[in-house]
Structures are given as structure tokens and as C-alpha cells.
Amino acid sequence: MNWYGVQAIYRFEMARWFRTIGQSLFSPVLSTSLYFIVFGAAIGSRMVAIDGISYGAFIVPGLIMLSILTESVSNASFGIYMPKWAGTIYELLSAPVSPIESVLGYVGAASTKSIIIGLVILATARLFVPFEIEHPLWMLTFLVLTCVSFCLFGFILGVLADGFEKLQIVPMLIITPLTFLGGTFYSINMLPELWQKIALFNPVVYLISGFRWAFYGVADVNVGVSIAATLGFLGLCLGAVYWIFATGYRLKN
Amino acid sequence: MLPILSIRDVSKTYASGLQALKPTNLDIAKGEIFALLGPNGAGKTTLISIICGIVNPSSGAITADGHDIIRDYKAARRKIGLVPQELHTDAFERVINTVQFSRGLFGFPPNEAHLEKVLRDLSLWEKRNDTIMTLSGGMKRRVMIAKALSHEPKILFLDEPTAGVDVELRQDMWAMVRKLRDNGVTIILTTHYIEEAEEMADRVGVINKGELILVEDKTALMRKLGKKQLTLELPAPLAAIPEGLGGYALELASGGAKLVYSFDANAEQSGISGLLRRLDELGVEFKDLHTEQSSLEDIFVELVRARA
Numbered sequence: 001m002n003w004y005g006v007q008a009i010y011r012f013e014m015a016r017w018f019r020t021i022g023q024s025l026f027s028p029v030l031s032t033s034l035y036f037i038v039f040g041a042a043i044g045s046r047m048v049a050i051d052g053i054s055y056g057a058f059i060v061p062g063l064i065m066l067s068i069l070t071e072s073v074s075n076a077s078f079g080i081y082m083p084k085w086a087g088t089i090y091e092l093l094s095a096p097v098s099p100i101e102s103v104l105g106y107v108g109a110a111s112t113k114s115i116i117i118g119l120v121i122l123a124t125a126r127l128f129v130p131f132e133i134e135h136p137l138w139m140l141t142f143l144v145l146t147c148v149s150f151c152l153f154g155f156i157l158g159v160l161a162d163g164f165e166k167l168q169i170v171p172m173l174i175i176t177p178l179t180f181l182g183g184t185f186y187s188i189n190m191l192p193e194l195w196q197k198i199a200l201f202n203p204v205v206y207l208i209s210g211f212r213w214a215f216y217g218v219a220d221v222n223v224g225v226s227i228a229a230t231l232g233f234l235g236l237c238l239g240a241v242y243w244i245f246a247t248g249y250r251l252k253n
Numbered sequence: 254m255l256p257i258l259s260i261r262d263v264s265k266t267y268a269s270g271l272q273a274l275k276p277t278n279l280d281i282a283k284g285e286i287f288a289l290l291g292p293n294g295a296g297k298t299t300l301i302s303i304i305c306g307i308v309n310p311s312s313g314a315i316t317a318d319g320h321d322i323i324r325d326y327k328a329a330r331r332k333i334g335l336v337p338q339e340l341h342t343d344a345f346e347r348v349i350n351t352v353q354f355s356r357g358l359f360g361f362p363p364n365e366a367h368l369e370k371v372l373r374d375l376s377l378w379e380k381r382n383d384t385i386m387t388l389s390g391g392m393k394r395r396v397m398i399a400k401a402l403s404h405e406p407k408i409l410f411l412d413e414p415t416a417g418v419d420v421e422l423r424q425d426m427w428a429m430v431r432k433l434r435d436n437g438v439t440i441i442l443t444t445h446y447i448e449e450a451e452e453m454a455d456r457v458g459v460i461n462k463g464e465l466i467l468v469e470d471k472t473a474l475m476r477k478l479g480k481k482q483l484t485l486e487l488p489a490p491l492a493a494i495p496e497g498l499g500g501y502a503l504e505l506a507s508g509g510a511k512l513v514y515s516f517d518a519n520a521e522q523s524g525i526s527g528l529l530r531r532l533d534e535l536g537v538e539f540k541d542l543h544t545e546q547s548s549l550e551d552i553f554v555e556l557v558r559a560r561a
Contacts, residue, residue, distance in 0.1 A: 002327065008357030012343075012350075019345060087341030091400070094305040094335050095358045096327035248309060 005097040009105025010112075013079050017113050024075075025117060028067045032121045035063050036128040039185065044129070050187050051218040056129035061212040062184030063125070065146065068118045069179055069204070070171040072147050076110035076154030077167045084158075099245030107151045107241075114147035131215065139214035145230045146207055150175075152237035159244050178204045183212075188220045203229060255319065256280035257439050258304070258408060263313030265299050265463075273299040275464045276313065281408075281441060286434055288450035288471075289443045290553050291460035297443040298338060300460070301410050305335045318407055331359055334406030338413040338443075340393045344386035348377055348396055351385060352403045359404035371402045374429060391422045398429070409433060411442040415449060427453055447553055459556050467556060474552065481546045483514040483525055485532075485539040495535050501528050512539070 017024050040056035047055035083089040092102065125131075133139050161167050182188075182204030188196055199205055200221070210226025213219035219226065243249070258281035265274040274296045281287050291297050302308035304315055306326060315322045320329035343351055352368050372378040375395040380388065385396060394414070401409060411430070415423040430440055430453055444450055450457055450471070457474055459467040467474075490509035501524065502515045516523045532539070 002360040004357045004360050004362060008354050011357075012346075012354050015350065016345075086343065087337075087339055088343055090305075090307055090335070090337050090341060091355065091358065093307045094330060094333070096330040096360050097358060098327070 002097055002101050005095060006101050006105045006108070009092075009097075009102065010109045013106060013109030014112065016079075016082075017075070017109070024113065025120065028071055028117050029120055029124055032063050032067050033124055033128070035059070036125055040125075040129050050190070051216070053131075053216050053218065054129065057131035057216070058187075058212075059185055060122070060125045060129065060131055061215050062179070062182075062208050064118050064121050064143075065182075065204070065208050065211055066176070066179045066184055067121050068114045068143070068147055069150050069175050069207075071117050072110060072114040072150035073154035073157065073171045073175055074167070075113050076107060076151040077158035077161065077170075078154075079106050079110055080155055080158035081161050081164075081167055085164075099242060102245065103152070103155065103241055107148065107155055110151040110154065111144070111147045114151060115143060118143050118147065133215050134217045135214045139211065142207070142211045142214050142226075142230070145227075145234060146211070149230060149234040149237055152234065152241055156237060156240050156244065159249070175204075178202050179208070183208045183220055203233065206230065257283040257318050258441070259316045260300075260304070261314045263300070263303060263315060264311050265296075265303060265308060266311045273463050274303070277465045279458065279465060279468060281439060283407075283439055284434060284437055285455045286430065286440045286442070286453050287456050287458065288454035289441065289458045289460060290447065290450055291443070295460045296463040297460055298412055299463075301335070301412055301441070301443065305333055305410060306330060327360070331361075331404065332407045334401035334404065334409045336394075336397045336401045336409070336411045336414055338416065340390065340397065342385045342393055342396060344384070346385055347382055348372070348385060348388075348399075349381040351396065352399050355400040356403040361404045367405065368399075368403060371399050374432075375399050376425070391418045394418055394422070398426075402433075406438065408439045408441070411440065413443055413445065415444070415446060423449075459553060461556075475546075480515055480551075481517070481523075481544055483516065483528075483542060483544050485512040485514070486510065486541040487512060488538055488540050491537075495537055497535050498528075498531060501531075512537075 036056070036059075039059055044054070044056035044059070049055065050058045083092060097105075157167065157170055181199065182202045183199070188199045188205060188209075191199060206221055206226040206229035209220040210223055210230065213223045213226070258279075260277055260279040262276045262278060263274065264272070264276045266272045277300065289297050289300070299308060303310045304317070304322060306322060317329040318332045320326075320332070322329045346354070349368070349372070352372065353363065356364065356368065369378065372381055375398060377392070377395050377399055380392060385393060388396065398411075398414070414430075415426055418426070427449070430442070434440055442449070442453070454471050457467075457469060457471045458465055484506075487510055491505060491512070492509060494503050494505060494512075504513050504515075505511065506513050514525070514528055516525070
């Protein structure tokens, strides 16, 4: 195992993140804070509690998910797309680094960034609304699994993308709408019956539901199903990443 | 002695159907400087990219210091350093960080003393804390070399190393390449500057249209294919080569103002004395004379044209 190689990629990626810390960290924290001010403090105080949870506290898990899903995909896709775009990918391809080591370095760094963002947003949320976390270990487990899964997904997008605009399409046009419609601001049980069934096709529902269960012990879907869905997505992404490196698809001729 | 690099029947055909490299065989000896010459699109970079793992070969096998580049790719790649043709750098990184990154990527533990030596040798030590984007093109080229040397490779590929660099830097690089060779590094360089190959290489390979058409010791090649010419500058132009000189390989140049005699530089008798005596007998005068030998560039152009 080339641990020095893994470490080099990881440090390089983290250094890139710290160079743009304002954009990397403060930007998602600021936008999430605005959500808390508007939906939590201002409108939330006039809303009824959902499943016995104040509206401000209810949206905390969903808003954390909203940020970490988009940040995971963006960070990981950018991390691998940049060397492709700048041409510095030649060094990775000619280095004694296996597919697993590359993924550990790139996805490990992107996941670390997302987990940091998630925890900072959690701390920020606590400034605006009072809440307790019922299952802190499960909360961390969901956070880590979600970050790793979506960083892998972002890594795949970065490999497949052939332009910067394509890196933005998935987070903006797919992840964000799915998260908004996945129960960030409401319980899917509040939807009409038909829409409840349609919502179950949205994979983000399972993530938010599981994450909210870890916070408050209430969920839209069974927590076991949420864990299975997250692990399933993780396995799917791992398989795709392995195939990309094994074949060199979109990486080398 | 076993070659440090062994290439057997390696070919590359891209998905588009373009055959960039025909089945190629080549052995590179340890410690030699091998220059790969060829026009644009000849297949030089494709061959290097296959050896370094950037391009997948369509067929064949390669070993680097005894390690198969596919089955035992980790061991093989640790031996190889690559300086690509294009200036691909992480613009926002600092020089020292990008060199540390390269060393780690190749699986080597930190060694600040080695990196300092590499940076000093390349006159980059004073710039180690500068971001790469602030450096000149020549300095960026040095950074690329520093990255390739950061993991102490045994085989170094220099793909057009002096393209676009000034004369001073070119001389520095030539000196550095010789120093590396003296330290036991095997160097394979591709170049458009024939003088570069002529100046540095021990052996020369010529590649054209994906085919390695010649591999030869540089000196032997120049001796074998090198022509020598004697040029006589005449006081008055001649309309034709005078009769009685039929036995000599002569031609008129510059509108008849020069008489050019081609001869074999390696033959025991050049025929010059006989020619000069014969000219005197025929009353053909000349005001000046000089000889010149064909360069590697002339040989290269001739070889490529012959295969065109």
C-alpha cells in the first residue's frame, strides 16, 4: 500500500481547500444560516410543531443534508476534474498509485471537508434554534456515510465531466431539487397520499429521514431502510469508481 | 548486461483507428542518454506515454529495471521520472509543496535534504516559496524537472525538455542532464532540436509515422551516413562541369559560382588531391575552398524523406 501517495493526495486536496477557505466553508455556512434565520427564527416561530418537534429544530437535519450533499458532490468532482483540466493528471496516472489509493486520497479529503462543513453547520444551527441529538453516534454514522457516498458520486462526475458547467449541473439541477423535495422543510407524511408514494422514489428522502431519526427519534421511513439505501448507494458508487480506474475510462487513452 | 528498459512488440492503435505506434522493439542500456528523434506526430510521445502508464498499449510488453510496467506497475513506476512536453503545473501551489507532493505520490518518505539539492541544482531554491503561477516559462520548466527528480528515478524521460526555453537555460539543462547521467540515471529524451541530440546523446533512434526506423550509436551513425563536401568558390561562374572531371562526384551550386565535391569521409582516399591537380591541369581556378560534414539534422531529414 502506497500510504505516502495517499497522504500526498489527501494533503494536496486539503491544502487546496484551505487556500479558498472563505468560499469553501463560510459560503455554505452563511447560506445555511440565512435559511435558519428565515425559516427557523422568523417564519418558524409561527409554524406548528411537526411530530412534536419545533419547526426550527425540525429543519436542522435537512438543512445539514442539503449542504453536505451539494458540497460533497462539488468538492469531489472539482478535486479530480481540476487535474484533468490543467493536465496535471499525467502525474497521477504515471505514479505508483493504485485505484484504491487514489480514491482514498481524493474521496478521503473531500469527505473530510464535507464532514467539517456538516459539523460547523450543526454548531451554527445550535446558535439559532435549541435542539438535542437523541442518537449522536448514529448521527455521526449517517453524516460520514452520506459524505463518503456523495463524494464518491462527485468523484465519478468529475471523471466523466468534460467542462466546468457539467460539474455544476448535478448539484444545482438534481441534488438541490431532490433535497428540497426530500423532506428538508417538511415531513413527507404531510403530503397527499399519491405524492407520498412518489416521494419514496427520491433517494434523498431516505437520507434525510434517517438523519432526522438520529436527531429526534422520528422518521418518515424505517431507519433500517434508510441505512440500507445509504449503504446501497455507497456500494454502487464504489463499484463505478473501481471500474473507471480498472479500465482507465475517461482518464487515459 | 540486462537493459534497464526493454520494449517488446509494443504498438498502439487508438479507438479512432489511428495506428500511432507500429510494433516496436527497443532496449535502453543503463546509464545511457538516448535521443528519440522524429517529426511532429511521429509517435514519440505515444511511446513515452505508454512506458509511463499514461496510455494503454494495444500490444506488447515493457520492463523497467526488470519490472513489467503492467503486472508490476508500482515497482516499475517508482523507477521512472517524466518531464512532459506541456507545462502542466498546479498554478496556485508553491514550488516546495508541489515537489514534496510528487515525492510522496511516488511512495517515497519525506527527504528535505534531497529536495533541497534538486531545487538548488535547478536554481529554484530561492523560489521555493513562490507560487508556480508567478514563475516564468523557463522556471516552470525547471519545476517540472524538479518534480520528476523528486523521487530519485533511475530512468528519466524528457519530452522536448528545451522547447521554448532560452539559450542559457538550454545550456544549463544540458549540463544537468550530463550530471544526472554521471550519477547513473538513464535518460531518454525526445527533441526537435537535432543539435540537442548531437550534443548529448549516446544513441539515437529515429521514429517516423509510428515506426522506429533506425537505432544507432550517434557517432557510428554520423560516420556511416555522414557525407563530407569540399566547396570551391570560383572567380567566374561556370556554365557546366568541365569535361575531364567526369570521374568525380561534382555539382555546380550558386548559379555556377561554386563547385561542390562530395566524398566519403571514412574512405582511405578522399580524392581531393587528385581533383585539385586535375583542376589545375584543366585551368579551372578557384579563389577559396572549405570542407563541411553533414550534421545529424541532415541525416535525420534524409532518413525521414527517404521513408516518406
